[in-house]
Amino acid sequence: MSESEKYRVASLQEIPSDTGLEVTAGGRVIALFNVDGQVRAIDGICAHAGGPIAKGILNGQIITCPWHGWQYDVTNGTHCLTPAICQQPFEVTVEGEDVFVELSSIPGST
Numbered sequence: 001m002s003e004s005e006k007y008r009v010a011s012l013q014e015i016p017s018d019t020g021l022e023v024t025a026g027g028r029v030i031a032l033f034n035v036d037g038q039v040r041a042i043d044g045i046c047a048h049a050g051g052p053i054a055k056g057i058l059n060g061q062i063i064t065c066p067w068h069g070w071q072y073d074v075t076n077g078t079h080c081l082t083p084a085i086c087q088q089p090f091e092v093t094v095e096g097e098d099v100f101v102e103l104s105s106i107p108g109s110t
């Protein structure tokens with residue numbers, strides 16, 4: 001049994017192409033990215049030491065954490081060198097100008 005909740009987190013105008021935006025929803029910090037017009041969302045707190053992933057440098061679909069340079073694929077949250085490390089990805093929907101993320105509330109999920 002799983003539940004998820006959908007949150008409006010931004011408007012499209014706030015995330016120009018090839019940029020990131022940090023938002024909060026449901027008590028989580030979420031990193032949004034616009035990759036060639038497609039909005040992606042992953043956990044916004046870096047698995048290394050808690051850096052603000054959304055404030056890093058986005059190159060294509062790869063984000064580099066601004067604190068120590070860990071890199072992740074924003075389309076699935078996977079660390080580029082160590083795939084076992086993964087920032088949780090979130091489902092994104094865009095309705096008109098509004099960007100929504102779905103946060104699952106499965107107990108124990110990471």
Ligand code: FES
Pocket residue numbers: 046047048049050051052065066067068069070
């Ligand atoms: S906190 Fe992100 S690389 Fe260290």
